Amino acid sequence: MNRATTSSLQGAWSALAEFYPEALTARSLELYQQVRGWAEDRGGITLIGGWAVYELVEPLRAQRSRDLDLVLHTADTLHAFSARLPEWGLTWRSSGRSRFKDCHFRDDEDRRIMVDVFTTRPFAKGLFGRQANTNLKDAAGQGFIPGLDYLLRDKVATVPLRQGRDAERKQLKDCLDIYNLVFYNEEGRLPGELRSVVPLSARRAAKGEADRLIERFPDHREPLAVLVDWLVPAE
């Protein structure tokens, strides 16, 4: 099945349906495909977040994302990316702490699709000075589509870091993504083996949040409970 034809949301994750309207994720898909075409040619960029999960899970389980998350490996890549923004209809968003935090696109109904840009510490410090502690990720050795291990570690680490507006729904989406990576990855790797690639401390932190989500979203109790069991099995 062509991934581009899969619907925005499937199965029981209806709590997220209003957060991921079809029209918005369809536009996000267009943007993703444009950026991907350029990024794969250029190199030095790694996709993470929901669209990376989309690429690594079985087509029938692949869910479109709303925002685009990219790790830029070098300062040159960041400058080249900036030069392409007008072509994609993107503009930098001013942020109190760092001018280079993220950029966004507004669709015809003025809904915002965020492109979160992450950089690695060595060149971020040179660019941002004291603000170099935000938006840092290391994607050394990863291609545009990251490896399953890397993405799983990143997704699990992200769960307890969600803050602000819509944090709980983003955490629920994170848990959905982790669930699909663990149980429906295209590589055919098994949950028991995948557990070992994520540090226990990260799994414990994510488990605490996932436990809370079970109370918050009782309709999704079963998959969340399965995820909790994968994160930290009962002894």
Add this chain to the structure above:
Amino acid sequence: MLLAAFGNVYGNVAGGYGTVARPPTSPGLSPTYEPLIKNVRTTKEVICEKGDIGAVRAPAEFVVTRHLISHPDDGPSELARHVGLHTATASRVLKRLQAAGIETDEQRLSHLRKLSERPHHKTIGFRVPNPEQFFAALDTLGAGFLVSGEAAAVRDGIDLIPERHLIYVDEGAWEAVARAADETLAKIAPSSKANLTVKQADPWLCEDKTGAYVERGQRLLDYEQSNHVQLARSLERLG
């Protein structure tokens, strides 16, 4: 502390099925409850518990009738060879069936339903996030299995999307089943909640030509136990 102990006995806090490990008895635990805890079996113990085929002797009439559904032209010696009976036994059953005028698949199936002497299949139900991962794990562990139920129904041309899976394994494969369950987070579940049922094949059960599915006679019997298959067939008849 007592609640934590029973949390393990009756599944994890989030409502999973089956036990994971025998909970340790606690120094603070009331002596009244200690025997209960000690009698708890782990998931692996339940899975690997020796099954009973439910028969002292081969239920020959059942076995032969079942096999004839996919091999209607087999003679006594072929029957005996395929299902593991003595030729004389197979011959006697064949003659009985012929004398009773049981010649078509429908008649054979109807006859099977009436027989009280039939093999028993040790059965364990699981709730597993992705059954395909379970099958892959079994493959990796070198444990073969035969498919029946809804997935086999699709292969037989019944129009449905499988939701519940049924497989048969050999007696020696339960250890692998336990390991596959552990690897894929499959939990023992009651039949109403299970999306995967694993049965122990009786010694006389054959595979079909592909080697991947149980023989047709057993498949037809299994379809009768599946509401989903029965509904799909009813809809096809209406259509």
